[in-house]
Each structure stands twice: as structure tokens, then as C-alpha cells.
Amino acid sequence: MTTPPALSRRRLLSAAGALSTAALLAGCAGTVRDSYAQPGGTVPDRYGRRTRVVLWSSFADIPGETLLALADAFNQGQRDIYVEVQFQGSYDDTFRKTVVGRLGGQVPDLVTLSDVTWGKFLIGGALQPWDELARASGLDLGVYNQHLLKEGLAKDGRNYWIPMARSTPLFYYNRTLFKKAGLPDRAPATWFEMRDWAKEFGKVRLGGNRPKMEAYYKQDGDWQFLGSCWQWGGSWSRGLDITLDSPEVAAAGAWQRRLIYRDRLSYMATDAGLDFGNQLTASVVNSTGALGKFATLAKGSGFRLGTGFVPRGHHFGVPTGGSGFCSFKGVPRERQQAAMEFIKFLARPENSAEWTVKTGYLPVVDAAVRTPKLASLMKADPNFTTSIQQLARTRNQDLARLLVPNANVKVYTGLQKIWSDDADPAKVFRQVADQLRKGMDRVRDSIEQHVRV
């Protein structure tokens, strides 16, 4: 028989043992799992016996409705698969929920990840390549716009990111206001021309308000700014070297700072698109994917919408962007194959065209342009041709934005300082460049392992 203290000690030790087991469990979180659970949801009775595919999407409003309608059509058109679209919020929200879900052992079968987030999973070795699945389902990846498809190609020669809601920035303008100010009915060719126009424009009044020429997005404005950097001859990075602290980038920032603080032609807006829709500004640079939304807003506010190429600076410079489909290792093969069937369905020219017609995103399948639906619309509404024509002149984004963790957030936080604090761009970007360099050093090895530089 043990004496009491010894016994209590034993008890305590065994309790401590149990706890450290739990603690060890915690220590294991985040290591690779063999399989992941599927997020819950609700399956309508009539689809109860099918293979269920959970798709996490970032699309609300018009794109969201269009995707739902396409999924509906897919579900009704065959008898084996049920695709359930689960809206997860913005691109960043979707990314965060996917990371967090994965730590908890749960991933969707299919997810739309943006340009700046999918690479993080790629270099973390988390993604499932699509090539073999595509072959098995009889989808020829050659149907995609090769320029867009190639952006999802990794160093191992496989495709991890299938084009879905791909976009470029466009110059949107309020034709009614432009006319009122006596300006030509077109996008300015250069930013310098636009600034000259602003003198005329200064006289326009609308309901007691004096509309501004343009506004910058408080969040995610770094995408448009990447284009500005190129237009002024700069870049965020060359290869894996950070070049954000170059005089060219500072000049691009200084231009916007001057427009805000000296010329009073622009400002930082929480939602620059909404302000444009409410005619608080005469123009805005935003994704092609916003075309559908702006058309609706314009109708609501009673103005005519115009689009054009993004104006030049010293050069022409427009990036691609948007999101594509990814799937994860550890999702059962059966569901990956089922997910592939849905991708194949979306890759039919008429479906790709439907997506483009409704939303304004680029037609990711080349043949979509030749479908009657899209062809006739392009003839009737020139706004739909702008992005397609501009696509040929786009450029792949600098690697720093795509692969350095949170490079986009760091740059737009820097931009906020310029736009709302009148901070010196050279100083701001020197600071951000330092952070990007540190970030790049952390991921350089993984990038070199997974990405063609």
C-alpha cells in the first residue's frame, strides 16, 4: 500500500501525462494529414445519393448568382454529381477560411483562390495538380486561353490553378458627366491627358456636389497600383529581387499623391466603385469583373457607362488578376474527379460565354468569343470588347506580389499612408521594400522549389 503523498504524486503525474498528450496533439496541428473532412452543408433530397462536391467561392451579387445558376444547370444536367456552392466572403476571407479549415482537418473539394493567395498553397505543397484529372475526364486544357492558363503552371510542369474568374483592370467612366464637361467620349490616352481634362471638368456640378475625377480603393488598391508602377517604368520585383524602392515606383506614388493633395482631383474611398456608381467620381479603374455591377449601378443612377484601356503613364502597363480553381491533396480521388467534371462543364464555350456575358470577367475559354451569345453582345455593347482587346497587352504580375506573403496588404497599407496621410512615397516604399525583402528571404527556397522564376 502506498502512502498518501506518493499516491497523490502518482495521480498528479498521470494527470500531467494526459495533459501532455493533449498538448502533443496540439503540437501536431498543421502537419500534413492523409485525408481531410468535407465541410458540412445541406443536400436537397433529390440529389441525396450523388457524389457531393463542395465549392467554396468568393462571389456575391451578379457573379455569385451566375455561378449558382451554372451549378444548378450542371446539377440538373447529369445524375452522378451534386455541386454545392458555399459563399465564403471576399478573396481574402476565402483564403483565410481555407487555411484555418485545413488546420482543423477540413477542406472544400474545390475553391476559388485569387492570384495572390493560391501561390501560398502551392509553395506549401498543399495543392493537387489538375492535369491527370483533366485527362481522365477528357478535358483538353488546350481549350483555355493559354496566356491565362500558364499563370497556373508550376515548376514541375503541371497546372494547379485553372482559370475561372480572370480579369484585368479597366478604365470605367461616366459618359454622361464627361459630356456635360465637354470632354471627348473616350478614355484618356494617358494620365497626363486626364489631368489636363480635369481643368474643364472642375466646372461640373451635380446636385450640389462637385464630382471628383477619380478615387482610389482603400483596400486592394495595390493591384491597380502595380499597373501604375509599370506605367512609370518601375516594378515591385525583377525575378526574386525586390525593386519597389526604385525612383520609378516613387514617381508613380508621387503622381497620385499630387492628384489628391495638390490638384484635389482624387481621394481615397472605402468603396471607390460605389462612389463611382453614385456619381461622386467620374471614373474609376477596376476589374473587368465589375462590369456587370457597374452597368446596373449606372442604370440605377441614370448615367451612361463607358470603358476604355487603362491610360498610359510613360508606358502602357496592365496586369491580369482574378481567381482560379484549386483543389487540395488529401481530398478523395472520387470527389476530385467529380470536381473536375464541373470544371469541364464550365469550360464548355457556351458556359464560359454565359459567365462572361453576365459578369464581365474575361472569357477564359478562347472559343467562347465565337459563341453567338458573346459575339452578338460584343457587337452591341463595346464595353464587352474592351477587356478582351486589352488582354493581349497584359503582363504577368511581378512575383513579389504573387508569392511574398501579404505583399499586397503591405503595399496597400503603404498606399493608404500616401493617400490619407500625404506621406512621402519614396520613404513609404523604402520601408515596404524592406519588409518585402525580408518576406522574400523567408520564402525564396520554397519558391525556387515550386515556381518557374
Place this chain on the structure above:
Amino acid sequence: MTGTTTAPPAVRRNRAARPVQYVLLVLVAVLAFGPVYWLISSALKPGQDIYRYPPEWIPTRLRWQNFADAWNAVPFGHFFVNSSVVAVAGTALELLFAVLCAYGFAFLAFPRKRLLFLVLLGAMMVPGNVTLLPNFLTIASLGWVNTWAGLIAPGLGSVFATFLLRQHFLTLPKEILEAARVDGAGHLRTLFTVVLPLSRPILVTVALVTIVTKWNDFIWPLIVTNSDSMRTLPIGLLYLNNVETSQNWGAILAGTVIVVLPILVVFLLAQRHIIAGLTQGATK
């Protein structure tokens, strides 16, 4: 504390100061309660009246539809159920554990008991923000992300409640406990039939404070839930803020009222307990 002893006598003689004091009192009341009034009254107004300039101080036309709008914009029903489950079940369990633990420390013998008690108190020094990431990883490895278990578990250990209860238990007259012992009652029976009935006020206080804290909790539910069906009300409100832009303040404000109202009602009904519990420790 009775009214006669409260004011230092000098002030009482200073009648000239009275009107000034009343003006200040009204000012304080308006500053404190004005925003809440503005919230509730605006939540009842139709859009044009919300955006009216100069503002409409007393709503003339009521629009209850705002509440329906909020309720339909995001699944408030789920939020309500989740908040209630988390607050009630969480409080019940936390209280149970605290009562047991406090009883042990108050009445049961154990070597180095005081040292253990210090270990318990030390947990109070750990700020919640420090535990976020590890706790999330623990819950994730248990497979409890986005479940009630995940929402509730990390809040079940309590220092404050245990401390208060133990202090109270120690003030109970020893004779009563001994009488129970003589009657052959075991410790569990003594706890539930003798000690707890004698501790009702402190139990109510601790329970109310715990339930209010859990109802209001924000950062943990934000992290550990990822679907509408598991969100609690505060997170639902954040979500409503994002879904409805500032174009629709009516619905957002109505949603805010939905979140605030239960807590305000509980506070008004039991303010004595809640205030006592929250300010405990100030006066030893």
C-alpha cells in the same frame, strides 16, 4: 449603505451648488444613455428618417420592417441559438467546475494546497490574446473547429469564479458543516444540500457575470467558427456590417438592437448582482 452617511456633510450645506449639480447629472445621463437611445430610436425609423438632416430626435413613423430585414439578411436565428447555448451551457459547466474546485480548496485536505491555489491564481495573469493561436491549434487537433464544443471548451477553466466562491465558502460557519458530517453526509451531499443553498447570492452574482461575459465574447468565436450556422450574435453582427453596406443603416441598427436587447434586459433586472460581481475585488 444608507443615504444619510453617503455625502460628506460640507456638501449638504452648499445649496448654491445644487442646480449646477443637477445640470451636470443630466449631462452625464445624456452622454451615457443618449447613444443607446439613438441606436434604438434610429433602428425603428424608415430609411429617409435615418438619413434626415437635421436629425429627427423622436421617431414619428415606425418601421418594424428593419428588424425583418436584419433577420433575413443573415441567419440571426442560428446566431441566437448558438449564443444561448454557448452562454448557458458554458456558464453551467464553468460554474459546476468552479464550485467543485472551490469546495476542494475550502474544505478538503491536501498537501501543498496553498501552492496549488497560487498556481490556480496565476492563470489570471495570462492575457486571453496570448492563448489565441495555441488554443486554436489545440481545438483544431481535437477536431472541434466550428462546433459548440470548440466554442465552449477553452472558457471552462475559471480563476475568478473559483476564487470568489472559495472566499465565500471560507466564511460559512464551521458548525453547520460539521453537523452535516455528523448526520453522515458525504462531501458531495454537503456541497449540494448545505453549502450551495447558503451561497445563493454569490452564485447568482458569479453566474450572471459569467453569462454576460460569454454572451459578449468576440475574439474566440470569431476565430473558432467559420460558417453562418455556428456564428454567435456578436460575430453575426460583424457579418451583418459587412453584408449590408452603410447604405442600409436601418437593418444594421436593428441587428444591433437584437444583440443588445437581451443583455440590457438582464442588466436592468439584475443590475445589483452584475455590478457587484464586476466590481468585486475593488473593496476588500
Place this chain on the structure above:
Amino acid sequence: MSTAPPPAVPVPAEPAAASRGPSGLRRRRRREYQLFLAFIAPNFVFLLLFAYWPVVYSAYLSLTRWDMVSPVKRFVGLDNYADLLTDPDFLGVLWTTLLFVVGVVAGSLIIGIATSLLLNQRLRARNAVRTAVFAPYVVTGAAVGTLWLFIFDPNYGLLKPLMGAVGLNAPAMMTDSHWALIGLIVVYLWKNTGFVAVIYLAGLQGLPRELYEAAELDGAGPWTRFRRLTLPLLSPVTFFVLVTMVIQTFQAFDIIAVMTGGGPANATSILSWFIYQQGFQTFDAGRAAGGAIIMFAVLLTITGLQARFLERRVHYR
């Protein structure tokens, strides 16, 4: 845990005595020990797992680099701390935290004590006012944030007509980086003042009348009485409020999440927001854990210092 020799702290049940006693007594004692462990176990298990273990684990994570996606946590020694302490953004976060904490704590204390003095007067309806003043403290933070977002709304908010009435233009409180922190401090003052006031009120009501009568006879005016009597006598209360408020304010989160999300341009990014952002938005576990450990250290130091310096000045009766 304990492989140590018998307890040095005298407790009612001396194990040594037990082992000498008759076996029945020994058995009963052993049963009591077991019972004690059973009684405290649930609470202790949860505290160890969710309060103590996280500190250890955070400390470990802070020495690693991990993006929460890849399977490897790479050990990097003190790199994260070196990075943080040379990162102008993080130093900015520390500075913002300092401004925020000082603003909120000092403000709540001053306004709270003034309010308590008023509520201590024998005025009609003062109990109702006390309730109204305390209410914001229990109102859900997320709701408080939403409510004040509405009040601060540059187009439709109450602030506009109120400032307009005195001929001022309302600033875009939450999107202007010069105003956002001030706006937040105002909101937290609104939420906290009642708490501080009610605690001081309880303190005031416990003060001995005789001292005041004597002071008055000595010809001390109200201000002198406040400074020479009330404040010193209330110093234990001040000590408590100070410690509580500092700890609370350091951990402020919900209202910030709803109102500013740390922005604009990091103007309202305080340490607690930074930890969340690094851990759950940008997934830099090492930096998040480093920030958490730094916060832990700062709070321990502040509490220790407060205890030390105020101890000497606190007036104990």
C-alpha cells in the same frame, strides 16, 4: 509536478502524522486527498490546457517560422523577436498601443472619478443615472462598435449635426488616420467610465465622515479636502482600477475589429489586433506568437511595477 519532499506549508492534514496514525484514519485521509484531486481536476485540466499550456506553446512557436500551410515549423531561434523589434510597423504598433492605453486608462480614471463625485451627492434620480452610466460597460462590444460607427458616419451620423451646431465640420472619424485612434478612445471611454465611476462611488461611500468634519473645521476647502483626504484615502481603489483597466485595455479587440480593423494605414493597430492579424489573417505564426509573448511580458512588467510603486504610495487604513 511534485517529486519534492513533504510540504513545507503547514496544512490541516499532515501526511507525516497520517502515516503514524491508525490505518482507518490513514485511509480516510487518503480518500480525502483523492476527493480533493477529483474536485479540482476539471477546473485544473481546463486551466492547464487553455491557459498555461498556451504560454509554453506560444513561447515555442515564437522561436519558429511557420506559415500555417506548409507542414514544417522551422526553428529560427530569436529571429522573430529581432525582426519584430526592428520592424518600424511593429514599433508603430507599440507606440499606438501606448497612446491608446494611456488615453483610455487616464481618461476613464479622470472622468470616472469626477462622475463618482457627482453621483455621491444626494441628488434625486442619481441611482437611475448610475444605472445608465454603468450600462455601456455590459453592452456587447460588437454592438457598441456598430452603434458608434453609425454616430461617426461622415454622411448620416449624429456627430455631423452635433458638431455643426457649434460651427464645426465633423471629420471622417474612422477613415481619417489622424482621427481614428481618437475616435476609438472616445468609444472606449464611453464604455468604461461607468465601471470606474461605480467602483469609486463604492469607495467614496465607505469614507469616514468624521475626517471630513474635522477637515472642515480646520478650514479646508472642497478642493483641498479632495486632494488631501479623498484621493489618498481612495488610493487602494485607484490601484485596483488602474491594474484592471490596464489589463483590459491592452486586450481591447472587439470594438476595433468592428470599427476600424486596425486601419486606416495601421493607425489603430494595437498589440492585441496585431497578434490576431499576424496569426489569423496573414498566418505568420512565429510573429503572432512573438507578439503574444511580448504582450505577456509587458503586462507582467506593468502589473509588477504598478504593484511595487503604488504599494508605497497607496494609503492603507
